[in-house]
Amino acid sequence: MARRSSSSSSGVWRYLNPAYYLKRPKRLALLFFVFVAATFAFWDRQSLVREYESEISKLEDDINRLQDQLRKAGVHVDENPTKYTRKDLVEFDPVNNERREKVKEAMLHAWNSYVKYAWGMDELQPQSKNGINSFGGLGATLVDSLDTLYIMGLKDEFQKARDWVAESLDFDKDYDASVFETTIRVVGGLLSAYDLSGDKVFLEKAKDITDRLLPAWETTSGIPYNRINLAHGRAHNPGWTNGDSILADSGTEQLEFIALSQRTGDPKYQQKAENVITQLQKIYPSDGLLPIYINPHSGTASYSTITFGAMGDSFYEYLLKVWIQGNKTEHVKHYRQMWETSMEGLISLTKKTTPSNYHYICEKNGGSLSDKMDELACFAPGMLALGASGYGPEKSEQIMNLAKELARTCYNFYQTTPTKLAGENYFFHAGQDMSVGTSWNILRPETVESLMYLWRLTGNKTYQDWGWDIFQAFEKNSRIESGYVGLRDVSEHW
Secondary structure (H helix, E strand, O other): OHHHHHHHHHHHHHHOOHHHHHOOHHHHHHHHHHHHHHHHHHHHHHHHHHHHHHHHHHHHHHHHHHHHHHHHOOOOOOOOHHHOOHHHHHOOOHHHHHHHHHHHHHHHHHHHHHHHHHOOOOEEEOOOOEEEOOOOOOOHHHHHHHHHHHHOOOHHHHHHHHHHHHHHOOOOOOOEEEHHHHHHHHHHHHHHHHHHHOOHHHHHHHHHHHHHHHHHHOOOOOOOOOEEEOOOOOEEOOHHHOOOEEHHHHOOOHHHHHHHHHHHOOOHHHHHHHHHHHHHHHOOOOOOOOOOEEOOOOOOEOOOOEOOOOOOHHHHHHHHHHHHHOOOOHHHHHHHHHHHHHHHHHHHOEEEOOOOOOEEEOEEEOOEEEOEEEHHHHHHHHHHHHHHOOOOHHHHHHHHHHHHHHHHHHHHHHHOOOOOOOOOEEEEEOOOEEEEOOOOEOOOOHHHHHHHHHHHHHOOHHHHHHHHHHHHHHHHHOEEOOEEOOEOOOOOOO
């Protein structure tokens, strides 16, 4: 044993003698290779450590900035945040607690009415207490409510809806579905439910319906047709567009399709959706404002209205949100660039009223501006607020101020009617501020969504209060025993 140990020890010392390697060049080369590889590995590790330290530093800066915002909003922030849970943080304000419970109760009122009178159907008609299949019988209300049920902690309701999706949701329908509506409501609803719950039944269903939508992108330009038969895959555009595709309908699938590719590992969904943006880049105007009609064969814009309202709106919204979804990396930089170009166009469409100085976004027809703004365009304040931080300080302040001014206008769409609910669109006149155009209200969410963004990003409780005012107006004017209804005329009480 001792002799073997001595022999082994001398063998080790032999490998440490430089003369050993000079007589054996191959081993010298191997040693050199090992040394170089180890050096690279060491420096690579050091680089990673520096990168991690940099990321940690950025996160600490973000935490400090958020703490400052919380302090400015009147929320006490302890220097040891680990002692607080999310539940503790949201219970600082008893008024918010009470409001939150009332909103949850409103959701349950709407949901229970749907369960009782329209279970599994697309929509409930509350006054007649009938269910209708206005989206082809895809359970649109149920699927679109999954994430809300989950977030609100309504576990039993969520589980019942989940079981219906697993057992009864069938997409083999001889029905010409809207590609846009099906994507944002059904694909988006299923993916949100999957992300929240981790239940793969939602991902499998999302893949099924999206596979049925994909033939809509089989055009010479890659701009999709806007309607498709779910059973047979026949795609076309509605007759009233003269064969054209609609801008918003064609440019509002990117978030969902990219998310589906990321979660399934299949790139085909992302490729189809992103190719639309590639095609639109080729014809993108210097002011970033595209007409609402695009020819799916040539990929060119048709002479038509430019608007941030109906048929234009969400195209611009998705440019920003895909940039955020892609972690603001180089791969998605062109989305941000296109969005910033379009925001300069939006600014060029912005005017102010007299005497109240309300800011509003005009529509454009040819070379002339129309003093009309849809309530749908009230997504813009939230979008601008969300995108403001991507600019330098001076421009960021300008964009955020415009967001605040437009939010004030949208809030007053509600406040200036007898019911305190907004009409579908508004016209603006010198010396008279605004007047309701189309007078119905169909429970649109855009203004409240923008107020939520502004509350989150500024900490100004005024935006919370404005949102609460709108909620109370819906409770007063739209709530009936079997759900919530729209109003024919916001100028008339029931």
